[in-house]
Amino acid sequence: MSSLSERIELVKQHDAEKADLFKALVDQFKALEEEKQKIQQELELSRYLCEKQLVDLKVKAQDVNNLQKTMDCDPFVLLLVDGDITKFLDEYIKRGAPGGHDAARDLRNAVYSHFQPKPNFLLDTKIIIHIFANIAGMIKTYQDSKIMSDPVVVRQFLQGFNREHALSHFIDAGDDKEAADSKVKGSGDSSYAGFFRQFSLTTQVCSRIVLVESVPFATKFSEVADKFEKTEFKTIFRETKIDTRRLSFRDEAAGRSRGSPPPSHASPSYASTVKHAGQSQTDVDLTKDMTGSTGPERPDGRKIYLNKDGYRVDKDDMLAQFEQLTAQHDSVKRELSMAQDTARTYYERMLQAQSDATRIIETVVEGDRFVLVLVDADSVPFVDDFVAKGMIGGEDAGKHLRIAVEAYHKLNSNYHPDDRIIIRAFANVLGSWRTYKAARTIADELVFHQFIAGFNRSHPLSDFVDAGSHKEAADTKIKANFELFYRNRHCQHILFAGSADSGYAGFLSQFSRPNEVNEKITLVEGPAFPFDLRKVAQGFRYTTFPAVFRSSKIQLPVGQTSVMTGLKRPGPELISNRERPSPTTVRTGIITPPTPQSSSGPVSSRPVVLPPIILNRFEQRIDTPLQIDKDYMQHLYQNLKLCNNFYLKGYCPYGSKCEFDHSQNLSPIQLDTFRHKARSSSCRTSFCQDPTCCLGHLCPRGTGCNINLCKFAPEMHNPDTTELYVYNPATNTKQQIPPA
Incomplete structure (x- = not known):
C-alpha cells in the first residue's frame, strides 16, 4: 500500500513538473515573439536607412560630377617660358614685327598639336602664352653676338608677338638676375630644380606639367625632369645658347622632324558598388500552434494545456517547436546584424563621399x-x-x-x-x-x-x-x-x-x-x-586709387600758336586732288587700297590721292583746316548718308552691298565739308599715321571745350604747332613746313 502511495505521489510530482515546464515554454515563446517583432521593426528601419543613404550617396556623386563639369568650363593650357634661357630661332627675331607674329602663331599651333591627341583634351581649350625675359639683356645679347645691331627690331618683334593673339604676352621682367625665374615660378625662393621637386613627390610621371626642352637641361634639372612629361619645339626655339664670343650668323636647324610624344592615357576611374543585404525569409507564424487555450484542471488543481485544436500539448513537440523558433530568431538577428553592417558601410561611404566632395570644393574654390x-x-x-x-x-x-x-x-x-x-x-x-x-x-x-x-x-x-x-x-x-x-x-x-x-x-x-x-x-x-x-x-x-592713377587725362602743353589760328592750309603742291573717285577705278599718290575682290582674286586699281599727314615736333597728327559749306553741312546731317570709305579713302570694301550712298558727285568744297563732318568722330590716338584715316585728331571745339567730358583725348586739344612737318608714310620721311 505504501509503495502505491509513493508511486501516486511521484506521478503527481511529475505532472506538476511538466505543467511548470509547459508554462515556462509558453512564456518563453511569448518573449521570443515580442523580441522577433522588435527585431523585424529594427530591420525594416535599417533597410529604410540603407536606401536613404544610398540615395544620398548618389546625390553626392552627382554633385561631384556637376562640380567636375564646372571645372571643365573655360579650360585653358598655360605656357610659361623663361625667355632668358629659351630663345626663339634667329629667323623670327630678325624679321621684327612679322617674325613676332609668326613666332606666336607657330608656338600656339605647336602647343595645340601637342595636347590635341590627349583623351582629356577639350576642343574649346584656350592657350595662354606668357614669356618673361630681361629685354635689355636680350637686346645686348643679340648685339654682342652680331645677330642684329638695331634694338628697334627686337622691340618690334615683341610688339608683333603680343599683337598676334589677345592671350599671347611677351613681358619685360626687368634686369634683375632672377627676374624671369621669379615671374615664371611666382616666387623667387629656389632654382627651377628645387621648385619643380615639390610637384614630383610620387613615383609616377606627372602629366599635368609638360617641360619644353630647347637648350639641353642642366644636370640637376635633368634628374627632376624625368618625373614629368617632356616635349620639344625644335622649329620654334633655339637648341643652343647664343654665343656672344664670336659671330653667330649660322642658321639653326629648323626643319628636323619632331617626335611626337605618345598620347598619355587617362587615369583609370574606379566605381565602387555596394552589395545589398539579402531580404529576410518569408515570415511564418511559428507560434500558431502554441497559442492554445487553457484546458480543464486536473483533480489535484494543476492545469492541462491544449493547442488550438483541443489536443493536449506534448512535451517533445513543444521542445521541437521551441528549438525551431529559437533557430529562426537567431536567423533574424543575423539578418539584422548584416543590415546594420550594410547601413554602417553605406553611412561611412556617404561620409567619405561628403568629405571628398568638400575636399574637392575646397581645392577647387578655396x-x-x-x-x-x-x-x-x-x-x-x-x-x-x-x-x-x-x-x-x-x-x-x-x-x-x-x-x-x-x-x-x-x-x-x-x-x-x-x-x-x-x-x-x-x-x-x-x-x-x-x-x-x-x-x-x-x-x-x-x-x-x-x-x-x-x-x-x-x-x-x-x-x-x-x-x-x-x-x-x-x-x-x-x-x-x-x-x-x-x-x-x-x-x-x-x-x-x-x-x-x-x-x-x-x-x-x-x-x-x-x-x-x-x-x-x-x-x-x-x-x-x-x-x-x-x-x-x-x-x-x-x-578710386588717387595715389596710383591720374584723376584727369594727360594735359599737353599748349603751343605758342593756336592750331586754328596759326596753321595755314598747305600749298597746292602738298594738297591732294580731291576729285571724287569712281566706284571701280580710283587714283592715289600714296597707297593702293584693297577692293571688294581682294579676298578672292587679283586687284585692279589706280593710286588713291589722299590729304597729306601733318605732324608737329612731338609727332602728333594735326588736321589741316578745311573750307566748308554750312548749308551743305546741314544737308549732310539731315538727308544724306554718304559712305566715308568711298569718298574719303577712295574705296569701299563692301562694294555694291554697302548700305551707304555711293552715287553723289561731290565738288571739292562739298568733299571738304563731308571730311569735316567725318572728323567730328575721334580717332583712337593722337599719333595716328594711317594715311587712310578720315577721323578727327583735333577737337573741333578748340579752347572752349570741357576736356574732362570730351570724347577727344586731352592731347587732341590745342597741341603745339610751332614746328610742323609733312609726313610721307611711303618713304617714312618728314619735310618741315616753313613758318608763316
Missing part, C-alpha cells in the same frame, strides 16, 4: 584663390611722378597699386588672407611714351621702358604688357583676359581700370545684372567716366 587687376594704361594713366622716375617709379607704382588693391579687397566679404593679387596692365607703349614726352613728363623713350621694367620687377605677379600700336590692341587683350577669368572659380574678384574709354560700355553691359550690383567686378575710376560708361558703371562697385 585653393589658389586670386584677385585679378586689369589696367588699360592708355585710358587710365599712372601718376606722372611714377613715370618720370623710370625704373624706381615703376617699382613704386607696382607696389602702391598692390597695397591699394589689398586694402580694398580686405573690405570684401569673401576676403581670405591667402588670396593672391594678379596685376596686368596693357598699353600702346609707343603711343604712351610719345604722349608723356609731349606732356614733358619724360625726356625720352628709355625712361618709359625703364618704368615698365620697374613695374614688372615690383612683384612676380605684376605684368605691364606692350599691346602694340594697333588700334584696339589693349582693349582686345583686356577683354579676352576679362572673359577668361570672370568665370574662373579661383578668381574671387576683378578690378578693372579703364574709366576714360567709353568703348568698354558695351562690353561691360553683358556683366551687369538687373536691379542689383555685380559684386564680383569693381571699376577703378581714374579720369571721370564718360557718359556712356557712367550709366553702365551703376551696375558695378567702383573705387
Whole structure:
C-alpha cells in the first residue's frame, strides 16, 4: 500500500513538473515573439536607412560630377617660358614685327598639336602664352653676338608677338638676375630644380606639367625632369645658347622632324558598388500552434494545456517547436546584424563621399584663390611722378597699386588672407611714351621702358604688357583676359581700370545684372567716366586709387600758336586732288587700297590721292583746316548718308552691298565739308599715321571745350604747332613746313 502511495505521489510530482515546464515554454515563446517583432521593426528601419543613404550617396556623386563639369568650363593650357634661357630661332627675331607674329602663331599651333591627341583634351581649350625675359639683356645679347645691331627690331618683334593673339604676352621682367625665374615660378625662393621637386613627390610621371626642352637641361634639372612629361619645339626655339664670343650668323636647324610624344592615357576611374543585404525569409507564424487555450484542471488543481485544436500539448513537440523558433530568431538577428553592417558601410561611404566632395570644393574654390587687376594704361594713366622716375617709379607704382588693391579687397566679404593679387596692365607703349614726352613728363623713350621694367620687377605677379600700336590692341587683350577669368572659380574678384574709354560700355553691359550690383567686378575710376560708361558703371562697385592713377587725362602743353589760328592750309603742291573717285577705278599718290575682290582674286586699281599727314615736333597728327559749306553741312546731317570709305579713302570694301550712298558727285568744297563732318568722330590716338584715316585728331571745339567730358583725348586739344612737318608714310620721311 505504501509503495502505491509513493508511486501516486511521484506521478503527481511529475505532472506538476511538466505543467511548470509547459508554462515556462509558453512564456518563453511569448518573449521570443515580442523580441522577433522588435527585431523585424529594427530591420525594416535599417533597410529604410540603407536606401536613404544610398540615395544620398548618389546625390553626392552627382554633385561631384556637376562640380567636375564646372571645372571643365573655360579650360585653358598655360605656357610659361623663361625667355632668358629659351630663345626663339634667329629667323623670327630678325624679321621684327612679322617674325613676332609668326613666332606666336607657330608656338600656339605647336602647343595645340601637342595636347590635341590627349583623351582629356577639350576642343574649346584656350592657350595662354606668357614669356618673361630681361629685354635689355636680350637686346645686348643679340648685339654682342652680331645677330642684329638695331634694338628697334627686337622691340618690334615683341610688339608683333603680343599683337598676334589677345592671350599671347611677351613681358619685360626687368634686369634683375632672377627676374624671369621669379615671374615664371611666382616666387623667387629656389632654382627651377628645387621648385619643380615639390610637384614630383610620387613615383609616377606627372602629366599635368609638360617641360619644353630647347637648350639641353642642366644636370640637376635633368634628374627632376624625368618625373614629368617632356616635349620639344625644335622649329620654334633655339637648341643652343647664343654665343656672344664670336659671330653667330649660322642658321639653326629648323626643319628636323619632331617626335611626337605618345598620347598619355587617362587615369583609370574606379566605381565602387555596394552589395545589398539579402531580404529576410518569408515570415511564418511559428507560434500558431502554441497559442492554445487553457484546458480543464486536473483533480489535484494543476492545469492541462491544449493547442488550438483541443489536443493536449506534448512535451517533445513543444521542445521541437521551441528549438525551431529559437533557430529562426537567431536567423533574424543575423539578418539584422548584416543590415546594420550594410547601413554602417553605406553611412561611412556617404561620409567619405561628403568629405571628398568638400575636399574637392575646397581645392577647387578655396585653393589658389586670386584677385585679378586689369589696367588699360592708355585710358587710365599712372601718376606722372611714377613715370618720370623710370625704373624706381615703376617699382613704386607696382607696389602702391598692390597695397591699394589689398586694402580694398580686405573690405570684401569673401576676403581670405591667402588670396593672391594678379596685376596686368596693357598699353600702346609707343603711343604712351610719345604722349608723356609731349606732356614733358619724360625726356625720352628709355625712361618709359625703364618704368615698365620697374613695374614688372615690383612683384612676380605684376605684368605691364606692350599691346602694340594697333588700334584696339589693349582693349582686345583686356577683354579676352576679362572673359577668361570672370568665370574662373579661383578668381574671387576683378578690378578693372579703364574709366576714360567709353568703348568698354558695351562690353561691360553683358556683366551687369538687373536691379542689383555685380559684386564680383569693381571699376577703378581714374579720369571721370564718360557718359556712356557712367550709366553702365551703376551696375558695378567702383573705387578710386588717387595715389596710383591720374584723376584727369594727360594735359599737353599748349603751343605758342593756336592750331586754328596759326596753321595755314598747305600749298597746292602738298594738297591732294580731291576729285571724287569712281566706284571701280580710283587714283592715289600714296597707297593702293584693297577692293571688294581682294579676298578672292587679283586687284585692279589706280593710286588713291589722299590729304597729306601733318605732324608737329612731338609727332602728333594735326588736321589741316578745311573750307566748308554750312548749308551743305546741314544737308549732310539731315538727308544724306554718304559712305566715308568711298569718298574719303577712295574705296569701299563692301562694294555694291554697302548700305551707304555711293552715287553723289561731290565738288571739292562739298568733299571738304563731308571730311569735316567725318572728323567730328575721334580717332583712337593722337599719333595716328594711317594715311587712310578720315577721323578727327583735333577737337573741333578748340579752347572752349570741357576736356574732362570730351570724347577727344586731352592731347587732341590745342597741341603745339610751332614746328610742323609733312609726313610721307611711303618713304617714312618728314619735310618741315616753313613758318608763316
